[in-house]
Amino acid sequence: MQNLLKILLRYSNFLVFLVLEVAAFLLISLNNPYPRSSVLSTANDAVAWQHEQVSEVAGYFSLRAQNELLSQENAALRNQLSAMDSIKTGELMRYVPAKVVQMTTSELHNYLTINRGSKDGIQRGQGVRNSDGVVGIVRTVGYNYSVVQPIIHTDNNLSCRFAKNDYIGILQWDGQDSRFAQLTDVAAHMVVNPGDTIVTSGLSPVFPEGIPVGIVESSTLKEGDSYHTIRVRLYTNFKRLKYVEVVQNAHQTELEELTNGLD
Amino acid sequence: MDWTKQLGRYIIVMLLQVLLFNQLQLVGVCHPYIYVMCLLMMPITLPHSVDMVIGAVIGLIMDIFCNSLGIHMAACITLMFLRPYVLGLIINDKERLNEQINQQTIGLGALLKYVAILIPIHHLMVFALGAWSWHHMGFVLLETVVSSVISIAVIIGYNALKYR
Numbered sequence: 001m002q003n004l005l006k007i008l009l010r011y012s013n014f015l016v017f018l019v020l021e022v023a024a025f026l027l028i029s030l031n032n033p034y035p036r037s038s039v040l041s042t043a044n045d046a047v048a049w050q051h052e053q054v055s056e057v058a059g060y061f062s063l064r065a066q067n068e069l070l071s072q073e074n075a076a077l078r079n080q081l082s083a084m085d086s087i088k089t090g091e092l093m094r095y096v097p098a099k100v101v102q103m104t105t106s107e108l109h110n111y112l113t114i115n116r117g118s119k120d121g122i123q124r125g126q127g128v129r130n131s132d133g134v135v136g137i138v139r140t141v142g143y144n145y146s147v148v149q150p151i152i153h154t155d156n157n158l159s160c161r162f163a164k165n166d167y168i169g170i171l172q173w174d175g176q177d178s179r180f181a182q183l184t185d186v187a188a189h190m191v192v193n194p195g196d197t198i199v200t201s202g203l204s205p206v207f208p209e210g211i212p213v214g215i216v217e218s219s220t221l222k223e224g225d226s227y228h229t230i231r232v233r234l235y236t237n238f239k240r241l242k243y244v245e246v247v248q249n250a251h252q253t254e255l256e257e258l259t260n261g262l263d
Numbered sequence: 264m265d266w267t268k269q270l271g272r273y274i275i276v277m278l279l280q281v282l283l284f285n286q287l288q289l290v291g292v293c294h295p296y297i298y299v300m301c302l303l304m305m306p307i308t309l310p311h312s313v314d315m316v317i318g319a320v321i322g323l324i325m326d327i328f329c330n331s332l333g334i335h336m337a338a339c340i341t342l343m344f345l346r347p348y349v350l351g352l353i354i355n356d357k358e359r360l361n362e363q364i365n366q367q368t369i370g371l372g373a374l375l376k377y378v379a380i381l382i383p384i385h386h387l388m389v390f391a392l393g394a395w396s397w398h399h400m401g402f403v404l405l406e407t408v409v410s411s412v413i414s415i416a417v418i419i420g421y422n423a424l425k426y427r
Contacts, residue, residue: 012312013311013312013315013344013366015338016311016312016315016316017315017341020315020316020318020319020336020340021337021340021341023319023331023336024319024322024333024334024336024337024340025337026333026396027326027332027333028332028333028337028392029333030332030333046325050281050328054282054286104330106292106294106395107294107379107393107395108399109393111330121308137358147330154399175399175402176402183399208318
């Protein structure tokens, strides 16, 4: 017993090191992949507030460009509105505008924080888009802020389709360049041309069908491959992302309950 | 050791990291973490285990800002664990470690060795744990080399300016 105590005392520093490291790795595994605590991330109000102040100051330097973009977006929205009025269909999708207060684009696991949270009806799993195209999916919701996992995240799997013939593929990201993503699962018999438009498939309740994603930049098919390697130029410019919209599908809960019931 | 001065130094360097260096995203592989400077410069007067707990706390604070719960914490604990051994290897005169560790107290050569051993270890841990797979190892190594060089340059540059 005394010997054991002696050994423990002798290696006490190493034991402290081990205990602390285990605690750290426990945190990492809790955090990885998704159910992250909203308090210990940028959804935390104090931290998000700091990011918001920084982007507030930085925002003054790009006011002119942003104004131009906003007015373009307004015009596009008004056009859509008038088109919708003429159809008079039941409204399923609601768009909640939000401002990006913090964003990374050069990591493998990028995240962005937006200034809308549970008080604005944001829920985990809702889609996020801007006027150009798809942005990502809400991962953590705080009261005032939420964290969004963009499509430029190496765990991204977004179901997409070719606008020309509705062929389905999965959009992934290789962690290299925030302007380009990869479309996988497109069989070799499909004819893929540069310039083909990729849109969301509408197969999941997260995004409605037909939100623009990007255009095919290049596609290669090596001898013996059964799938194309397709590089997609994303419509969304993540380096300049300032304003986004959260897509709320009125039927999302019902659709998810239906598919969960199948297991 | 003057504790208020030490605390002030931590706050300033953490603010610099969060407000300035975390915003640097010009090149995809450039993520210098200069906040470890405070941890590296602390004198070796506290018990080793207390040093590691300080590392854990600083790492955790950094994690909250970087959305990377546990990653900086693990790297900082390792850094604080290795620190006395690395200093023991480089410096013979243990008396000098009772003061703030900088160019004036241990000399430029020893400081450069000390920083160049520990910073790449810390950065490699941060990037490797962040990637969380062997798939991106090449990218992680490149990121480590580029970011370490910049972090080391910032720390040595600061010392050179202060004690010239």
